[in-house]
Amino acid sequence: MRTITVVAVALMLVLAGCSSTPTEDTTTGDPDVTNTTQAPDDTPSGERQAVHPPDPESDVLGWEEGYWYNETVNVTRDDGLNDSELDAVVSRSMARVEKIRGLEFDKKVPVKVISRDEFRSEQGKQTTPPKRTLFDNVKFEALMMIDESTDSIAVQTQNSGTSVGGYYSPGKESIVIISNNQSSPKMNEITLSQELFHALQDQKFGFDSFDQSTRERHNAIDGVVEGDGNYLDYLYEQRCNNAWQGTCLMPDESESSGGGQLANIGPYLLKFQPYSDGPPFVKAIHEEQGWEGVNALYENPPASTEQVIHPEKYPDDEPAQITVQDRTSNGWERLKPEGRPNFGEVGEAGIFSMFMYPAYESQRAPVIPANQFINRDSEGNPQEFDPLNYRSTPTEGWDGDKIVAYTNDNTPKNETGYVFKTKWDSNKDATEFVDAYKRLLNYRNAKQVDGRQNTWTVPDSTGFGDAFYVQQNGDTVVIVNAPTVNDLSDVRRGSAPQA
Structure with a gap:
């Protein structure tokens, strides 16, 4: 489960002849952005707390590991975060994710921040079985995106090295945030919020329950997983711009510039679809049925990308079952x-x-x-x-x-x-x-x-x-x-x- 940087989206828009890039909307119908809910010390939720308010007697939504969602943390982002600073930021961000999404974390999630060069180095150590590589090559050749002489896995790895801002590993139950600052990797709280939410999704709904064995099935499920995650990002950033203004660890201009050029935009176009269509798909469910309706999507996720692209087709328009009988000869x-x-x-x-x-x-x-x-x-x-x-x-x-x-x-x-x-x-x-x-x-x-x-x-x-x-x-x-x-x-x- 990965956060894709805005740079790659901007690239798509530039190539399409657009003069501007997508930004987060500063208006929302979500009432918690400007409501008058009282924080633990009876100050408006939109006001920052300079010191720790009293901890609750038991774990509650909006509080994690000693930090309320609306209090400040004493950290210095410019030189990276030490262990205690990282722990404070992660705990507060978990509380903020809980506050927005209405779900309680079951346990703390380990988080580390690495440079993009380190991320690329780790990617370079990964291997793919030969027949799987060959099949992937054929798939992208069939889509006429990656030619016959080019390794499609290498292309996608380079794309990821450029566009990924962070990821949650279900196997390790941990998060990695990727920083473009090589000397002192910096935290991006918006990226952190989404990856923390992916951990929360895994704790509550279980990623291992989904069949994501093909690109279509992966994208269809991600219509909910990434759609919900990016919608939460959207709401989280609204609070950073409004109720929590001045308290969020936001990327500076150099951090927002991305990690370079994509190797090939074709595979990116394919993989980006749930990040594009998923958020409005989830937003519509949320506005109509609340978070309970969104939670129900995990029990009955979209059966196809068609259902996410065309929400009116969810859930009734199931895709046809396609079979391909082998009719080969002469050694094929x-x-x-x-x-x-x-x-x-x-x-x-x-x-x-x-x-x-x-x-x-x-x-x-x-x-x-x-x-x-x-x-x-x-x-x-x-x-x-x-x-x-x-x-x-x-x-x-x-x-x-x-x-x-x-x-x-x-x-x-x-x-x-x-x-x-x-x-x-x-x-x-x-x-x-x-x-x-x-x-x-x-x-x-x-x-x-x-x-x-x-x-x-x-x-x-x-x-x-x-x-x-x-x-x-x-x-x-x-x-x-x-x-x-x-x-x-x-x-x-x-x-x-x-x-």
């Missing part, structure tokens, strides 16, 4: 990666990101115009709370998908192929997807193959040099990929038939 075999399913799912969010990516790569609009990705207010500026829009005509009718990878030891360089199967709400929706996919092929300089039905080749110079067969059958579309036209029917029998 299904790739079965270690420790994960032998298929991928990317959902509406993934297909949207596939079609949006060329607009950022090329600064033009071959499939979906970049300006359609921005939710704008009445003055034409990006909306502050919900700046990004993952809806588009070619993707709104999504009903399910699967990506299956195939390998063949007999091919040169042990090349791969895949089947990318999608189902849509109607024949019209399927046709709109196919039309958009053909524009994507055209963007990659594809040429239609004479004498073959619905078959294209993409030149090697694009990095995606392969043969493609696109078959629509009513509301279902099957895309077959192979190194050559002749290989298509070996990867999936019946592909690329004679015209």
Whole structure:
């Protein structure tokens, strides 16, 4: 569970031709920002306490380890926090998270602050099983984001090294905050609040109860996990700007500038979707049903990214169950990666990101115009709370998908192929997807193959040099990929038939 820095969001908006970056809204309907609830010593909750108010007789919401949510702590952020300072800030932030969210921590959460260089060094020590790496490569090749010669895991690792502001580890039940200051890593209280809340989510709802085995399932669950976390960030920062003004450990300009450039914005677009659509999804539930309604989401989380992108489809519009039968020959075999399913799912969010990516790569609009990705207010500026829009005509009718990878030891360089199967709400929706996919092929300089039905080749110079067969059958579309036209029917029998 990770906090993504605002820098990467700003990058998306800059690439989309926007002049401003998303900021936290300074107005909210949440009553606790400006209410008259009395603090323990009968002073208004919006006023800071210069000394410790009396501790309660038992643990209560808004108090943790000797600190109330609205009292000051005596720390010096500029030179980093020593152990006692860190302990005080963490305890007060836990109290503040409790106060906002109405949930009590079961136990203290260990927190450490490290530099971004140290974080990147730790990432570099991680390894991924070979077949899992290969499958991931095929998945992002199928989305036409990362070319055949590039290690997709390395790309995503570099992206994380740039964009992640902190993370909670369920396995270790601990938090790491990442600082861009290399000499004296500094605490960012807003990042801390979200990671503390992820720890609280784990304590109350249990992350191990969720199936996040594919990117689609991961993003769908994160619509609640990250949506709730980022909504809490939003409310927390309101209090920092209002009731708690002057007491929060906020990043300075250098800390807000991020950790450098993304290696490839494509995977980031895909992974960012729940951070974009999740907060307004959760906010709407909170405003209608209170925190009890939000808590209930953990028992019945969204079944798809479609349900988060289109809240009106939650919870009744379940995705279709997609199956891909292996119809291979001549040495082609299904790739079965270690420790994960032998298929991928990317959902509406993934297909949207596939079609949006060329607009950022090329600064033009071959499939979906970049300006359609921005939710704008009445003055034409990006909306502050919900700046990004993952809806588009070619993707709104999504009903399910699967990506299956195939390998063949007999091919040169042990090349791969895949089947990318999608189902849509109607024949019209399927046709709109196919039309958009053909524009994507055209963007990659594809040429239609004479004498073959619905078959294209993409030149090697694009990095995606392969043969493609696109078959629509009513509301279902099957895309077959192979190194050559002749290989298509070996990867999936019946592909690329004679015209």
